[in-house]
Amino acid sequence: MARLAGRRALFAVPVLGIVTFGVFAIAAASPFDPVKAYAGTAGLSASQETLDQLRANLGADEPLVTRWWNWLAAAVRGDLGDSSALRQPVADVIGERVGWSVLLAATAFLVAVLLGGLLGVLAARRPGGWTDRAVSSLAYTLEAAPPFWLGLLVIWLFALKLGLLPAGGLTDTGSTVVTVGQVARHLVLPAAVLALSQLPWFVLYVRQGVGDALQEDPVRGARARGLAERTVLLGHALRSGMLPVLTLIGSRVPELITGALLVETVFSWPGIAAATVEAATAVDFPLLAALTVLATIAVLVGNLLADLLYGLADPRVGFDG
Amino acid sequence: MRARSIRGMGALATATALTAVASACSAPGEGDSAATATSAVVGIAYEPETLSPLLGFGKDGNSKIFDGLLTHDADLELKPALAVALPKVTDGGRTYTYELRRGVKFSDGHPFTAEDVVFTYETILDEKTNNASKGELDAVRSVEAKGDDTVVFRLKYPYAPFAERTVLPIAPEHIAGGQDANTGSFGTKPVGTGPYKLAQWSKGEQLVLEANSGYWGGAPKIKRFTMAIIRDDDVRATRLRSGDLDGAILPPNLAKAFKGSGQKTYAAESFDHRTVTLPTGNRVTGNTAVRRALDIAVDRKAMVDGILEGAGKKAYGPVPTDSEWFTEGTERAYDPKKARKILDAAGWKPGKDGIRVKDGVRASFPLWYVSGDKLRQDHALAYASDAKKIGVEAKVQAGTWEVIEPRMPKDAVLAGGGSPADPDFDQYPLLRSDLAGDGFNNMGWYDNATVDRALEAGRESGDPAERKAAYDTVQRELVKNPGYTFLTHIDHLYVVDDRFGELSTQVEPHDHGLAAGPWWNVEDWRP
Numbered sequence: 142m143a144r145l146a147g148r149r150a151l152f153a154v155p156v157l158g159i160v161t162f163g164v165f166a167i168a169a170a171s172p173f174d175p176v177k178a179y180a181g182t183a184g185l186s187a188s189q190e191t192l193d194q195l196r197a198n199l200g201a202d203e204p205l206v207t208r209w210w211n212w213l214a215a216a217v218r219g220d221l222g223d224s225s226a227l228r229q230p231v232a233d234v235i236g237e238r239v240g241w242s243v244l245l246a247a248t249a250f251l252v253a254v255l256l257g258g259l260l261g262v263l264a265a266r267r268p269g270g271w272t273d274r275a276v277s278s279l280a281y282t283l284e285a286a287p288p289f290w291l292g293l294l295v296i297w298l299f300a301l302k303l304g305l306l307p308a309g310g311l312t313d314t315g316s317t318v319v320t321v322g323q324v325a326r327h328l329v330l331p332a333a334v335l336a337l338s339q340l341p342w343f344v345l346y347v348r349q350g351v352g353d354a355l356q357e358d359p360v361r362g363a364r365a366r367g368l369a370e371r372t373v374l375l376g377h378a379l380r381s382g383m384l385p386v387l388t389l390i391g392s393r394v395p396e397l398i399t400g401a402l403l404v405e406t407v408f409s410w411p412g413i414a415a416a417t418v419e420a421a422t423a424v425d426f427p428l429l430a431a432l433t434v435l436a437t438i439a440v441l442v443g444n445l446l447a448d449l450l451y452g453l454a455d456p457r458v459g460f461d462g
Numbered sequence: 463m464r465a466r467s468i469r470g471m472g473a474l475a476t477a478t479a480l481t482a483v484a485s486a487c488s489a490p491g492e493g494d495s496a497a498t499a500t501s502a503v504v505g506i507a508y509e510p511e512t513l514s515p516l517l518g519f520g521k522d523g524n525s526k527i528f529d530g531l532l533t534h535d536a537d538l539e540l541k542p543a544l545a546v547a548l549p550k551v552t553d554g555g556r557t558y559t560y561e562l563r564r565g566v567k568f569s570d571g572h573p574f575t576a577e578d579v580v581f582t583y584e585t586i587l588d589e590k591t592n593n594a595s596k597g598e599l600d601a602v603r604s605v606e607a608k609g610d611d612t613v614v615f616r617l618k619y620p621y622a623p624f625a626e627r628t629v630l631p632i633a634p635e636h637i638a639g640g641q642d643a644n645t646g647s648f649g650t651k652p653v654g655t656g657p658y659k660l661a662q663w664s665k666g667e668q669l670v671l672e673a674n675s676g677y678w679g680g681a682p683k684i685k686r687f688t689m690a691i692i693r694d695d696d697v698r699a700t701r702l703r704s705g706d707l708d709g710a711i712l713p714p715n716l717a718k719a720f721k722g723s724g725q726k727t728y729a730a731e732s733f734d735h736r737t738v739t740l741p742t743g744n745r746v747t748g749n750t751a752v753r754r755a756l757d758i759a760v761d762r763k764a765m766v767d768g769i770l771e772g773a774g775k776k777a778y779g780p781v782p783t784d785s786e787w788f789t790e791g792t793e794r795a796y797d798p799k800k801a802r803k804i805l806d807a808a809g810w811k812p813g814k815d816g817i818r819v820k821d822g823v824r825a826s827f828p829l830w831y832v833s834g835d836k837l838r839q840d841h842a843l844a845y846a847s848d849a850k851k852i853g854v855e856a857k858v859q860a861g862t863w864e865v866i867e868p869r870m871p872k873d874a875v876l877a878g879g880g881s882p883a884d885p886d887f888d889q890y891p892l893l894r895s896d897l898a899g900d901g902f903n904n905m906g907w908y909d910n911a912t913v914d915r916a917l918e919a920g921r922e923s924g925d926p927a928e929r930k931a932a933y934d935t936v937q938r939e940l941v942k943n944p945g946y947t948f949l950t951h952i953d954h955l956y957v958v959d960d961r962f963g964e965l966s967t968q969v970e971p972h973d974h975g976l977a978a979g980p981w982w983n984v985e986d987w988r989p
Contacts, residue, residue, distance in 0.1 A: 172864040180594035223645040228512040315688040317662040411667035
């Protein structure tokens with residue numbers, strides 16, 4: 142198990158190197174000008190002299206490879222550089238925001254996995270039954286619904302029509318103290334929307350996996366031995382039916398990140414998503430690179446986690462494969 | 463693309479929401495007015511990147527957390543703030559001396575002195591400081607403290623509107639001086655002398671201000687002022703409707719839905735113009751007859767009524783028609799018939815497809831607008847359709863500034879701008895011939911010796927009558943030889959809860975910062 146993790150960690154080094162270089166190259170090739178982006182509206186009335194000065198100060202006139210190498214060398218020493226788009230050190234930008242994004246994404250993910258597993262098992266119990274049909278159609282409908290649309294819909298229903306939950310923000314608008322209760326209340330809608338957007342994948346995978354497992358010999362054997370339906374379902378079918386879902390968990394991470402991006406925008410959630418968009422359009426290399434590294438790490442860890450869980454759930458797989 | 467589709471879906475959702483609410487419930491948040499009369503929450507569309515004046519925050523004054531040496535009243539007249547009086551101008555307009563208010567403290571209790579003023583201006587002018595607006599202080603040769611209470615600015619040339627630049631907020635040297643001006647923590651944890659202190663800034667979500675009880679101008683009645691950052695127009699309207707916000711800036715079509723519902727709509731007049739650049743480098747747009755014809759062939763009233771839904775004014779130049787600097791008699795009536803005559807007389811004859819031709823040149827030019835800006839797109843399309851009626855073709859195209867900028871010497875652009883504080887701020891960069899092609903200055907490559915002379919006279923003379931005469935000359939020249947077709951001045955619309963009473967707005971510039979809108983003087987609200 143440790144060997145698998147270690148090997149993956151070694152493998153991650155070149156991957157991160159290549160990915161960050163790719164980000165720098167793509168950003169450099171984009172038509173966006175970091176100086177224009179930095180200056181904003183002031184740039185529209187700035188003289189060429191001021192703009193040239195900015196270009197030199199921001200290091201925007203250096204070649205791509207130099208910029209990437211300088212960034213990498215500093216990053217390895219723990220200095221992530223300064224974000225030009227947000228006028229503060231990259232470490233501060235990430236430190237202020239990433240926690241809220243992780244909270245949102247983790248809550249949504251947990252809900253999606255648990256609820257998805259539950260609904261999937263319910264549906265798989267009687268394939269073609271009314272529960273199955275209801276759950277499956279719900280899953281397909283949700284799969285087609287874009288997260289921001291769901292977001293606006295729940296704001297309309299829960300915040301506007303019913304007045305039950307706040308429509309956005311991390312705390313009540315106007316409040317300066319972040320209390321657990323307030324954050325919890327404000328977390329409900331965005332996390333629910335994000336969870337709903339991930340839900341169909343888990344429902345459908347679990348339904349298929351458990352459904353297939355129910356047809357397999359061990360389950361039929363267990364039933365023949367007269368074990369309770371509950372034990373058969375949870376002890377035998379769910380265990381082998383969950384295996385494809387574990388792989389899914391790893392591969393859903395990127396989707397979760399892009400989904401969070403839209404949800405954060407709709408709900409004014411102060412996470413990392415808004416910063417990502419800003420970094421990209423402002424050609425803010427240091428911030429963009431750091432965020433890309435974070436996202437890449439999240440994906441790699443997601444996959445590693447899936448493989449480890451796979452090994453734990455099914456000892457036949459082992460950790461060396 | 464995503465943003466556009468969000469907007470589209472949002473409009474749909476909001477429309478549904480609005481009809482549902484109108485029929486269902488009364489406006490929430492009404493009952494607790496006694497508890498909340500000392501606080502206000504407003505929705506704004508833009509978030510500043512930084513709160514550091516050294517990087518340009520609040521440079522046009524009125525930054526709430528900070529004070530400048532001077533500030534503006536409701537009519538945009540200058541009045542003293544950190545200075546005790548307007549500056550003494552000596553040395554033929556080259557030296558400005560400010561006496562500072564005594565006993566003023568920064569909100570951390572540290573006294574404010576002349577050194578802070580010197581520090582602020584010198585840091586901005588330092589070439590290592592990434593302040594994109596530093597060009598506005600080009601005239602400054604030196605700034606010097608004489609004792610604790612006097613600051614002397616020496617200018618490179620006589621510059622009449624200089625006092626307008628000193629509304630710029632003053633940063634405390636004892637805090638900002640020890641940090642990197644570009645990335646230091648002062649940008650997110652500012653300390654100033656202003657009526658409010660920053661209580662919390664949760665980026666991307668909200669900015670909370672708290673009354674500065676020790677404010678030299680008297681403690682504000684509104685103890686807590688929150689600006690919620692909500693980029694999407696529809697979401698902002700929804701949260702205003704749900705009672706979450708007390709006020710918000712809204713586009714005309716969304717503001718309309720709030721008529722008579724416990725909220726008041728304020729239309730802030732502005733110097734924010736929309737104009738078409740007619741570059742001299744293009745054989746069509748550089749032709750004076752074509753320029754003059756286009757100038758009277760555009761139906762400005764139709765644009766105000768149709769595109770702005772009445773929230774705006776017809777524009778004949780950078781100066782709005784109701785400004786004291788406007789030159790009476792330079793209004794141009796909508797007259798396509800006369801426009802055709804001008805073109806006929808100049809030898810532009812209609813070709814086979816209805817587009818005029820002269821000496822083998824087709825009266826056709828590209829007209830760019832920034833993609834995603836609906837207001838500019840509508841203006842551009844209306845302009846093209848009016849031009850078509852007199853046989854001139856404007857081919858409307860969308861692009862980002864990166865695409866548009868290299869084409870500016872030859873292609874027309876639907877541009878915007880406007881700064882109300884002084885006529886020099888707009889007109890000098892817009893029309894001065896030797897600024898052509900300098901960044902985004904003089905985008906039309908306008909070149910008119912009479913205008914150049916008038917612009918110099920306008921900025922150098924300290925005599926209001928002389929200045930007025932100079933800007934009259936500029937506006938009359940723009941009638942004879944328009945380098946731009948000015949279309950509209952647009953109003954900025956705000957919807958605010960009734961309980962704050964009757965509020966006022968200032969005349970606003972092109973870009974509206976945090977302190978624009980009815981809350982420009984929130985420290986003076988007496989609900």
